Amino acid sequence: MLSAVVVPEKVSPALQDDLRQEHGNLFHVVLLDDDEHTYDYVIEMLQKLFFFPLETAFQHAVEVDTKGRTIVITCGLEEAEFGRDQIQSYGADPRMPQSKGSMSAIVEPAGNTATV
Numbered sequence: 001m002l003s004a005v006v007v008p009e010k011v012s013p014a015l016q017d018d019l020r021q022e023h024g025n026l027f028h029v030v031l032l033d034d035d036e037h038t039y040d041y042v043i044e045m046l047q048k049l050f051f052f053p054l055e056t057a058f059q060h061a062v063e064v065d066t067k068g069r070t071i072v073i074t075c076g077l078e079e080a081e082f083g084r085d086q087i088q089s090y091g092a093d094p095r096m097p098q099s100k101g102s103m104s105a106i107v108e109p110a111g112n113t114a115t116v
Helices: 013-023 039-050 054-067 077-088
Strands: 026-032 069-075 104-111
Touching (some): 039 054, 054 069
Antiparallel strands (some): 026 069, 026 104
16 A cells, blocks of 8 residues: 655656655554454445455454554545544444444554655
């Protein structure tokens, strides 16, 4: 999901700076694990909100469960904030009585994703 720009080695410093500015201001939407949501909930949410195919949504569900977090998308700040807000307003998991609300997500800088 990360977007990288591959540029030949002999590029002017000015072009390198332009590429870093254009592609270096990306942000990750990170889904955080909890014990109040099922795999089915995570898969369903990611398919509905981000149009992920079943396999991709399942891989994110496994990663958030085993690692405590998963990077859902990488994009500009406004889009990342919107994605985070969508996750946080999706609602409780009806499959689990102890689920009181949506999952948590954060936005964090992706760092310089340009490859020069």
